[in-house]
Amino acid sequence: AQSVTQLGSHVSVSEGALVLLRCNYSSSVPPYLFWYVQYPNQGLQLLLKYTTGATLVKGINGFEAEFKKSETSFHLTKPSAHMSDAAEYFCAVSRTGGGADGLTFGKGTHLIIQP
Amino acid sequence: AAGVIQSPRHLIKEKRETATLKCYPIPRHDTVYWYQQGPGQDPQFLISFYEKMQSDKGSIPDRFSAQQFSDYHSELNMSSLELGDSALYFCASSLGEGTYEQYFGPGTRLTVT
Numbered sequence: 001a002q003s004v005t006q007l008g009s010h011v012s013v014s015e016g017a018l019v020l021l022r023c024n025y026s027s028s029v030p031p032y033l034f035w036y037v038q039y040p041n042q043g044l045q046l047l048l049k050y051t052t053g054a055t056l057v058k059g060i061n062g063f064e065a066e067f068k069k070s071e072t073s074f075h076l077t078k079p080s081a082h083m084s085d086a087a088e089y090f091c092a093v094s095r096t097g098g099g100a101d102g103l104t105f106g107k108g109t110h111l112i113i114q115p
Numbered sequence: 116a117a118g119v120i121q122s123p124r125h126l127i128k129e130k131r132e133t134a135t136l137k138c139y140p141i142p143r144h145d146t147v148y149w150y151q152q153g154p155g156q157d158p159q160f161l162i163s164f165y166e167k168m169q170s171d172k173g174s175i176p177d178r179f180s181a182q183q184f185s186d187y188h189s190e191l192n193m194s195s196l197e198l199g200d201s202a203l204y205f206c207a208s209s210l211g212e213g214t215y216e217q218y219f220g221p222g223t224r225l226t227v228t
Contacts, residue, residue: 032215043119043205043219044158051215090157094215100146100170102160103217 002027002093004074006106014114019063019078021109023091026072032094033074034103035065039087047089050074061085086113117142119208119220127226128196136191136223140208146170147189148207148217149181158205164189165211196227 007022025031032051036044048059055067065076074091088110092103120139128134140147146165150158160173164183175181178196183189187208193200203224207217 034215036219043221044207046216046218049215095160095171095173100148100163100165100209101215102148102150102163102171102173103158104160105157107157 002029002031002095002104004033004091004093004104004106006089006091006109008109009107010110010112012112012114013081015083016080019076019081019085019111021076021089021091021111023074023076023106024072025074025091025093027093029096032101033065033067034092034094035059035063035074035076036090036092036105037087038090038108044090047076081111081113083113083115086111119206119218121204121206121220121223123223124221125224125226127228129228130196130198132196132227134193134196134225136193136204136206136225138189138191138206138208138220140187140189140206141210141218144208144210144218145187146209146211147183147187148209149175149189149191150205150207150219152203152205152222154202156202161191193225198227201225201227 035047050067058064091106094101148163149161152158161175163171167183181191203222207219
């Protein structure tokens, strides 16, 4: 079964600093990987996805992630943090890699932005 | 742009009662997914439907059932409610199998007392 592990339940950065949220995956098939963001009492919003092709994927709000097969990683980065980035971030993997698969989420990382 | 609609947004039920949650996907989307998110937890996949057929099944309790109708909306039926069923229930939709972009609704907050 596919799974993801997010390193760090809380990450704190200063406004304007680099954001790095870590995600490692385990998958028996080529993984389809996602990052979602969740603001308090709201649904999840897709930031970006990796399915095939280019390993560096760009998403919304200035975020990007790089798929590294050798490291089984899919870390999320943003060059300069903004106060509005404070939220819960979830890494996810498609359960079986096919069809209308559900997603398996990591435990989430709470991003705190210090002024 | 139109988003996923879920109703009701809040629901309070007592133990052993039943509840029905509804999900209206984004127009033209033919695939729906249901997730359960407990307090401070990550979302857990319950079940998905593509073209009104069950497509994938996760950790959905036997007390729960779901279906997708001809207009693609979906309903999650929950019976014999337990305190542990209190959670946020999200519906997501996508266009076709294999697009891998799930768009989430705002959720239904179910409280079981």
